[in-house]
Structures are given as C-alpha cells and as structure tokens.
Amino acid sequence: MSVQARTWRASSRVAVLALAVLIAGAVSLSLGASGLGPGDLWRALTGTADPATETILLRLRLPRAVLAALVGGALGLSGCTLQALLRNPLAEPYVLGVSGGAAVGAVCVFVSGLAVTLPWTLSLGAFLGAVAAMALVLAIASRASPGGMDTRVLILSGVIAGAFFNAIILLVLSLADLQSFRSAIFWMMGNLSAADWEAAAVLAVFLVPASVVVLSLARAFNLLSRGEEVAYYLGASVQRVKLTAYLAASLMVAASVAAVGVIGFVGLIVPHAVRLAWGNDHRLLLPASFLAGSAFLLLADTVARVVVAPAELPTGVVTAVAGVPFFVVLLMRGGRR
C-alpha cells in the first residue's frame, strides 16, 4: 500500500472516531430524565426553545457532555502515553500515583468541611494533591536513577507513592464523620454530576497544550517502544522525550481527576482496544485513543445518568462494569486472529 493510501486510511479512521464522538454526544444530550430530540437541541442552540428545555440542554447536559468528552480524551491519551513511556501494556493514567495524590487532597477538603462551605476548593485540593504527587514521584525517580530517569524506577516510585497515598486516605477517612466519608468514597468512584462550563473550561486549559505536546512526540514514542538504546541510535532525545511525556500526561491526569474524581479503566482499556484493532503506530494511536476515550466516556456517563434515573450511578462504576467485558471480548477476538 502506498504512503498516500496509508495516510488516507489513518485519517479516515480518525474521522470515523470523531464522528463517533459527535454521535455519542448527541445520544448523551437526548437521553435523560426528560427525553429530548435533535429538534430540541437545535432550538436550544438557536435560542428558540422553551426556557426549561434550554436550561436542561445548555446548562446541564451540554457542559456535562463536553466535560465527559474532555475527561475521556485525557484518560485515553494519557493512558496511551504512559504505556509508551513505561513500555508497559499494563500502564494506565493512575499507575504513577497521580490519582492517589489527588484523592488525598480531595479527602482532606471533605474532612475539613471546606467541600460544603466552599465547593470549588474540592477541585483545587485534588489538583494540588495530584501535582504534589507528580513532583514527589519524579523527585524519587530522579534521585534513585542519577544517570537519567529510569522508567523502571519511575513505575516503582509511582506504585509505592500510590500505596502510601492510599494509606493516608484510609487514615484520614477512619477519623472522618459519616457524611464526609460517604462523599469522599463517592468522589473516588468518579462522577460527572457536578459538571459545569467552568469545570470544562479549566480542564481544557490544561488539556489542549498537553495534548499538542504529546501528539508531537508520536514518532518518538514509536522509537521508544523498541527500547531506549534503539531509540537513541535512531536519533530520539530519549531523556527529554521521557520527561516531557511524563509531565504532559501527569498534568492531563491531574486536571481530569480534579474535575471529576477517579474514573477507572478508560485509560487502560481504550488505548488497548485501539492497539488491538489498528496496531501500534502512535501517530494514529494517540489521536485515536483520545477520540475513542471521549466517545466511550460520553456513552458510559449517559448510562450512569439513565439506568437508575432519577438517581445516578457513579460514572467510574459504569466504565468498569461495561468496559471490562467489552475488553475481554476484544482480547479473545485478537487472540484468535
């Protein structure tokens, strides 16, 4: 197949996934406690809908859908990035302890009562916790591998830091009152019920530049997957690529955990599904993981909103319950090929 044909095929796959995101978005907007059609959405966007419909769509469902798409994209892209960086197919966005740090921050906000009096401090606490974890893990890994960041040391530092954060969380929760305890547990399962335009905008501020940086490393990731020595011989600036990838991916994870809590499995399953289906060229894999993550989380969040309406499930529970069987099927099909 010619270069043009391959480029066209990759572009059309990205286009198909982008379309899937739009369709998932439309499904997410029309399903809910009150069913709304595409006509209602159009009227709401053009300002000719009745006020109730307009409020539901533009102030509740649309920002939530946008946030779901951004978080899903961030988790898919960062999961894929960390798999490439650590050369480990089991890597996922939370493997390096960022989510643990975020959870410590969030739990402290819940227990201190700030979450009730000043709700915005929850995201801030989670973000600061995540960034602190990111810096701590990097500091440990750098000190422990003086010849340049050793990714085996990095993964070990991340896992150990994560275990430590879990212990801190349990310690703080064991002293918490029942209401804080319940809120904290619910937050840790991940949910998008508090979505608004502000949260989506704040996430986008971090996500857009971090995504551009990661996408620019796609070729270097291909080289890195052959091993660091090989990547070096082929001309990659290995240490710079690794550090940039770590910082960009961690920042994406930090911002998305701060926005919606810890939503699991998306960042593990989505990049894998794309790898199984379309191979390991990161030039396609990275954008495809972003878009597939967006579409997947949009649908999962719709399910979370709809199945026990008017109550809601935590989105993170849906992603795991729906994602794991889907992935097992994919894995078995891949194995037969």
Place this chain on the structure above:
Amino acid sequence: MLRGRDVTFTYPRADAATVQGVSLSVTPGSLLAVAGPNGAGKTTLLRVLSGSLAPQEGEVMLDDRLLGDLDDRERARALAVVPQSESSPFPVTVREMVGMGRYAHLGPWQGVGSGDRAIVDAALERCSVGPLAGRQLGELSGGERQRARIARALAQEAPVLLLDEPTAGLDLRYRMELFHLLQELRADGLALLVVTHDLNLAARFADRLLLLDQGRERAGGAPHDVLLRETLEDVYEWPLRLVPHPGPGSDTGAPQTVPLRRDEM
C-alpha cells in the same frame, strides 16, 4: 569517518576500566571487525563509539567533530547502530520498523514524503526483506529479523554503520548472507564496524581486525597478522590451530581457527 583515540571507559563503581586506551578508525569503504572473549569490552567499546556512553578519557570524533557535540538527530544521520538485541511489548510490522530509520530526517509534524518512502523501499530491497514488509516483526525468523534491523539502519542514510554481534544465533546460511550483505555495503562506500565472535568469517570478510582482551587492544591490523596461534591461545585461554581456508574463492588461504578438544591437547 569515525575515530576513537585512546578511549577509556569505566562503569560507575567498577574497579577497573572496561575499555582502556583503545584507538581505532572506521573508514569509508572498509570493514573493521572487533573480536575478543566474552567480557573483553567489545559492546562497551561500541557504545562509546556510538555516543551512548561518554568516555572518561580520550575522544571520539565523527569526521572533524567531537561526537558529543552533535545533537541526537544530527548524530543519527551520520552514524547508525544495530545493537545486539531488542524487544518490544508492542508488535510492529517490518515496514513500520524500517520506517523508524527516517526519524532523524523528519520534523515532529512532518509527513513521510515520497522520498522517504523510496529510501525505505530501497533499504528493504537491499536487505532482501521487501516481500516481508507487511509482516509482523515477531513472525520473522531470526535471520530475517536481523536483516530488517539492518534495513532500518540503512534507512538512516548514515555513512557509518556499527553492528553488535549481528550473526549471534543465526544459522550457517544466514551468517554467510549477512556477511555478504556487509561486503556489499562496504563496496557502496559505507564505513563499517562489526563486533563479532566469528573469527573465521571475520578473517574472510574484514579488511582489518581488532582483537580486544580485558579492555585493551591485544592486536590490530590485517586478519592474517592478527590471527596468530600464540596470540589467540593466550587471549581465549584455549588450545587451537589455524588452518588456511581451502578455497575455492577469493578468500582462499584466510586463517581459520580450529579450537582443539581437551583430549587432543
């Protein structure tokens, strides 16, 4: 041309230098073989020459510049390396892997052009892996995989090529094919260095041979000057005989090493 002058390298916390005061030059249109017992410092020497390890003493020059002064992409355009082995948790096709050789020629957002494609195709053909381009690398035999890795190095279009034990684990035919390929590349004007345990093929294909022992140069020069019974018995600590290659062919008479059995001593 790649030159090492009095290169010394000691690993952190090691008692002795792994490579000690070695000088060599890899010149266009010639094949230099580096041989020596396990642990003689061959791979370390190759890593120093390729810039992946910085020598504590001496210097490595690429043409008239210090190797360490080149940035990573510049270096990869001037110097290609086929390391001993590699593995990946993520499978790729042969074409994808050979295409990686173009990395140093492309910007982060630059698409692969028809020129790059022609170079990758030529490298695939050159190493006789063209028909395997669409196959997964993991499905190939050891010899085919090794040729694909050399094709990737050729796609770098670097005038200097270093190979670390490229025939390890290959059968007779693949070993011969590989050295014939190196001979063709030499005829194309490439400067080649090959680290090898195969003294017999080195004697037949290499222009010069560098024998390392405990990090130092034990002997260097034309193969028939280096491959002497006393030297080899001393370096390898094993009795052996040298016999001339019986021919036919241009390498008739090349010294072939035959190690003796214990009961023949």
